[in-house]
Amino acid sequence: MKTLIYSLLGPLFFLAACTNGKNEKQDSAVADSTTKNVSRETNKVKKNQTAALLSGYLKLKNALTTDDDKQAAAAGSEIVAGFASFDEKSLTSEQARAYSDIRDDAKEHAEHIGSNAGNIAHQREHFDMLSKDMYDMIKLLGTDKPLYVDRCPMYNNNKGAMWVSEVKEIKNPYLGKTMPTCGTVKEELK
Secondary structure, three states, X not given: OHHHHHHHHHHHHHHHHHXXXXXXXXXXXXXXXXXXXXXXXXXXXXXXXXXXXXXXXXXXXXXXXXXXXXXXXXXXXXXXHHHHHOOHHHOOHHHHHHHHHHHHHHHHHHHHHHOOOOOHXXXXXXXXXXXXXXXXXXXXXXXXXXXXXXXXXXXXXXXXXXXXXXXXXXXXXXXXXXXXXOOEEEEEEO
């Protein structure tokens, strides 16, 4: 009788073990899929927030290319508002630390630009530093569209300066209408 019970229980345990392995694989696949979806959504949120900040930055850049200090000031204020509404909860702890450093510096430059309508030379000085911060932020968080990193070799007594642009065509924000096409594309960001 014991032999009969053991012979019946053996295959049951074998089938149960096989079924558990199958469920673990399915559970693992579902977890991987969920993690990938959450990761994609997090990246999408980060890129959307980056896009909002980038929109203000590009308005600023375009205002400076046409020597429009008032529009530059408005764009600077828009960038400050963008930083205020940025949701840092979607960032990893490492990204949050790097973003915090970028945010503090960039926000200060955007505030100076926003409060200096009528002083385009001062706005351009802060745009130089803001551009470096925006470049770092894009590298950190990504972008949803192609961007170009341009460089003007003549700005700041031939020390040069870079900026980020949405178009491949050079439109120089540092020299404005005096030399609108001075510069070269140095990098493409995707």
